[in-house]
Amino acid sequence: MTAQPDMGVPADGTPLAHIAEALARRDLSPGARAFVVDLRRKASRWPLTPKQAEAVRRIAEAPPRPDYAAINAAALARLPDVLARLLPGGVVRGKEWECADLRGGAGSSLRVRLTGDRAGCWCDFATGQKGGDPVSLAAAVTGLPPDEAARGLARMLGTEGSR
Numbered sequence: 570m571t572a573q574p575d576m577g578v579p580a581d582g583t584p585l586a587h588i589a590e591a592l593a594r595r596d597l598s599p600g601a602r603a604f605v606v607d608l609r610r611k612a613s614r615w616p617l618t619p620k621q622a623e624a625v626r627r628i629a630e631a632p633p634r635p636d637y638a639a640i641n642a643a644a645l646a647r648l649p650d651v652l653a654r655l656l657p658g659g660v661v662r663g664k665e666w667e668c669a670d671l672r673g674g675a676g677s678s679l680r681v682r683l684t685g686d687r688a689g690c691w692c693d694f695a696t697g698q699k700g701g702d703p704v705s706l707a708a709a710v711t712g713l714p715p716d717e718a719a720r721g722l723a724r725m726l727g728t729e730g731s732r
Contacts, residue, residue, distance in 0.1 A: 584622040585612060590629035601628055635719035637704055643726045644703035645689050651703060652681055654725065655710050670695060671710050681706065 591597060591605045608617060608625055617625070644651050652659060652666045658675045659668030664684050669676025670693060678695040682688050691706050692699040700706055708718035 584608075584617045584625055587622070587625045587629040588612065591625055594629070594633075596634045597628070604628075635704075635716055635723060637702075637715075637719055640719050640723050640726070640728065641689065641702045641704055643728045644707075644722055647726065648681075648683055648688060648703065651722070651725070655707060656681075671698070673710075 588605055588609045592602070592609070597605070605625060605628060608621055611617065611621075649661065649666070656666065656668045656671075656673035656679070658673045659666050659679075659681075660675075661667075661683065662677075664682060666681040666683055667677045668674060668679050670679050679691065679693040681691040689702045689706070690700070693709075698709055700709060704715060704719045704722060707713075707722045708715045711718055711721065713721065
């Protein structure tokens with residue numbers, strides 16, 4: 570009979586400690602949670618591979634996910650100011666902000682809705698790119714992943730933006 574590893578929560582940076590830290594996160598996505606639970610089950614029988622241990626460490630130590638709802642609400646409250654910074658060269662025409670493209674030059678291919686229940690929705694009619702909120706626009710303009718774009722937008726707005 571083989572001895573099974575202790576499934577307690579060591580505080581020494583071992584894979585088991587990282588598994589416990591990852592599972593304690595409230596912002597863990599369902600897919601990541603299922604992955605970590607599967608690794609916990611496997612770790613009860615065999616040692617994790619270095620690749621598995623590194624993956625669970627990255628999950629446990631990842632920065633918290635931004636609060637998209639709070640960041641989008643703050644951006645919508647100051648949408649013309651946000652758009653002037655993200656898309657310089659744009660102008661207000663009726664209920665929309667217009668500019669040439671995601672670089673913000675003068676033109677009318679890219680439009681962002683300023684008011685109403687669709688405020689923040691945007692579309693670049695030349696490329697077909699579109700989104701439904703200021704965070705998706707910031708991600709498209711900067712070329713960053715949505716989490717990083719949301720953090721940058723939160724910094725620009727002076728809000729924390731994390732749960």
